[in-house]
Amino acid sequence: MREPSASVFDFLAKDVSAAGSFHSRKSGTTAAHGEVLFAVDAGGRPTLLVPAGTLVRAMADWHSKSLSLQTLQLAVDDGKRPFMILRCLDTKLNHQFGLLADDVLDAIESNPDKASSAVTATLDRWRNLFEAERGSLLGAAHLAGIMGELLVLQQLAESHGARALSAWQGPKGHRHDFVLRDCSLEVKATTNHNNLVVTIHGGRQLAQPDHGELYLRAFQLERTPVGTSVPGKIAQLIELGLSRLDLLTALEGAHYSDADASTYEEVKFSVLSEKSYLVDESFPRITPETLVPPGMVERLSNIAYSLDLGQLEETSLSLEAVVLADAGPS
Known part of the structure; x- marks a missing residue:
């Protein structure tokens, strides 16, 4: 398995080159015109060097505040290329x-004869993410909430493969975090050691x-130095094949910036306990159906309430048995 590009760049950055040159290392990925190289420039900035057949600078050159793409002649062992x-x-x-860079290398390996197209096509897909405005840093409570959703995503991916990502609809604004063909899931996480109290936001979060x-x-969840971070969980999900x-x-969409x-x-975080509950007519909640007269929930704003799950009856929920919305039974 190929070493993650980020790890290689970190290693190379420990020994940057003289001004105007690159400190490089072979990537193990070969394009039609030679092997792709990992590199850092004199400023330690991570760089991918992809051999090109011809110098087509006008067609390829591009830059933004975050990324640049150039086509240049560089000196290598057998001359300039x-x-x-x-x-x-x-x-x-x-x-x-x-x-x-990992995505670029995957694309080149899939079609070595069209390495230049692989670079530009992959860059086009990623460009918006690099130019997105960053918000303020997230606190531990928000990260715990994201971790809970990633844990469910991991469980789904382990049973259903990379297609499981399509079920994660919460970041897209859906009222439920995961939408499946036969059910929906709302995910909550707390770092309270003493009880399982979660916060419900709005009058539709627990609506049917x-x-x-x-x-x-x-x-x-428990904060611990031997647990898993959100970036660590992301890496595990990528290992499972998620894009x-x-x-x-x-x-x-969940306000997390890489x-x-x-x-x-x-x-x-480490997981102390994990429980599932069926949200039915006996489950305590505020929804359009539980308020009278009908439609009253639309007149209430800023609804948020704490729900103690400790005394509620648990239910058995196997994520291996659920059905993804865009596929038949797995």
């Missing part, structure tokens, strides 16, 4: 650039889905 040079210009995005039943999946770009794009991954690496 043209390379496409994809470089990260924002050090806060180095980790994210490593994931972009359009199809099937609604389940609440609750995690009791790097699609996963990071979904996380942007540009802050180095900070979030320090916030790690």
Whole structure:
């Protein structure tokens, strides 16, 4: 298995080259015109050097505040040769650039004869993510909530493969976190050691889905230095085959920016307990159906309430048995 690009760039950055040159290392990925190289420039900025057949600078050159793409002649052992040079210009995005480089290498390996097209096509897909505006840093409670959803996503991916990502609809604004063909899931997480109390937001978060039943999946998490961080869980999901770009794009919808991954690496969680509940007519909740007269929920704003799950009856929910909305039974 190929070493993650981000790890190689970190290693190379420990020994940057003299001004005007690159410190490079072979990637193990070969294009039609030679082997792709990992590199860092004199400023330690991560760079991917892709051998090109001809010098087509006008067609390829491009830059933004975060990335640049150039086609230049570089001196190599057998003389000067043209390379496409994809470089990260924002050090806060180095980790994210490593994931972009992984995607570029995968695309080149799939079609070595069209390496230049692989670079530009992959860059086009990732460009919006690199140019997205970053918000403020997330606190531990918000990260715990994301971790809970990623834990469910991991369980689904382990049973249903990379298609499981399509079920994660919460970051897209759906009222439920996961939407499946036969049910929907709302996910909650708390770092409270003493009880399983979660916060419900709005009058529709626990409303019945359009199809099937609604389940609440609750995690009791503990912050610990030997646990797993959100960036660590993202890496595990990528190992399961989830699209790097699609996963990071979904996380942007959850207000998580991979540009802050180095900070979030320090916030790690372990799972103390995991419980599931069927949200039916006997489940305590505020929804349009539970308020009278009908339609009253539309007149109430800023609804938020705490729900103690400790005394409620648990239910058995196997994520191996659920059916993804875009596929038949797995």
